[in-house]
Amino acid sequence: MYIDYEVADRIATITLNRPEAANAQNPELLDELDAAWTRAADDDDVAVIVLRANGKHFSAGHDLKGGGPVPDKLTLEFIYKHECKRYLEYTLRWRNVPKPSIAAVQGRCISGGLMLCWPCDLIIAADDAQFSDPVVLMGIGGVEYHGHTWELGPRKAKEILFTGRAMTAQEVEQTGMVNKVVPRDELDAETRRLAEHIATMPSFALRQAKRAVNQTLDVQGFHSAIQSAFDIHETGHGNALSVCGWPVLVNLDQMKAKVE
Numbered sequence: 001m002y003i004d005y006e007v008a009d010r011i012a013t014i015t016l017n018r019p020e021a022a023n024a025q026n027p028e029l030l031d032e033l034d035a036a037w038t039r040a041a042d043d044d045d046v047a048v049i050v051l052r053a054n055g056k057h058f059s060a061g062h063d064l065k066g067g068g069p070v071p072d073k074l075t076l077e078f079i080y081k082h083e084c085k086r087y088l089e090y091t092l093r094w095r096n097v098p099k100p101s102i103a104a105v106q107g108r109c110i111s112g113g114l115m116l117c118w119p120c121d122l123i124i125a126a127d128d129a130q131f132s133d134p135v136v137l138m139g140i141g142g143v144e145y146h147g148h149t150w151e152l153g154p155r156k157a158k159e160i161l162f163t164g165r166a167m168t169a170q171e172v173e174q175t176g177m178v179n180k181v182v183p184r185d186e187l188d189a190e191t192r193r194l195a196e197h198i199a200t201m202p203s204f205a206l207r208q209a210k211r212a213v214n215q216t217l218d219v220q221g222f223h224s225a226i227q228s229a230f231d232i233h234e235t236g237h238g239n240a241l242s243v244c245g246w247p248v249l250v251n252l253d254q255m256k257a258k259v260e
Helices: 027-042 076-095 111-117 148-152 154-163 169-175 184-199 203-219 222-244 252-259
Strands: 003-008 011-016 048-053 101-105 108-110 122-126 130-132 180-182
Touching: 003 027, 011 027, 011 184, 027 048, 027 076, 048 184, 076 111, 076 222, 101 111, 101 184, 108 111, 111 130, 122 169, 122 184, 130 169, 148 154, 148 169, 148 222, 169 180, 180 184, 203 222
Parallel strands: 011 048, 048 101, 101 122, 108 130, 122 180
Antiparallel strands: 003 011
16 A cells, blocks of 8 residues: 545545655556545545655655566557556546645655646645656656646746756745745644635535636646647657667666756
């Protein structure tokens, strides 16, 4: 079990619980996470969903050391099918759960970690949180759920992708990507306070407010852009496969140096 789940006071708390691997995402973790989101969405006693993580880091992204079956003859078709399910369909479903959601982020939030917090409606960041997407070093143009432009604005999006550097919680707060930055030891308490307040609001009105904002973004092109950027991402795998096979291990030492 890589995910903990509990409900109290109309708040469902979903916790990533693979701290020994910095909550890196293998297929089992993502499948359990999707099941937890679905459980919270279907529970009429849940008004607000909180996503948090045990350990020093929120998530180191995809588990590049492996996990899950890999065919003898690896193809781009296999990669596309695998990633479409877990990295696109899951994240879009989490984004559109008809209940408010809050991500509490501490430590490193690297590449695939972004696709866990970005679908949430609100993000509270610890003052030690750092956000990065250094996968250009792997021959790929960005993480599968390509929310960079929407979350950071076009120039900061290009900066984080072109340089691979981590942006601090304070930097991304200025772009509007996170709602609030708090001391690390206050992260859970502050997130809980916000969730408790939102849980007192009329549930149907919350649902409609979320729908209105998300549909406004969709009218502006969000959903189509995410779908199109995913296909662009997959061409990056074609490039990386031609260089080094799967999992993509090219430049990992350089990538590690960029995010430490």
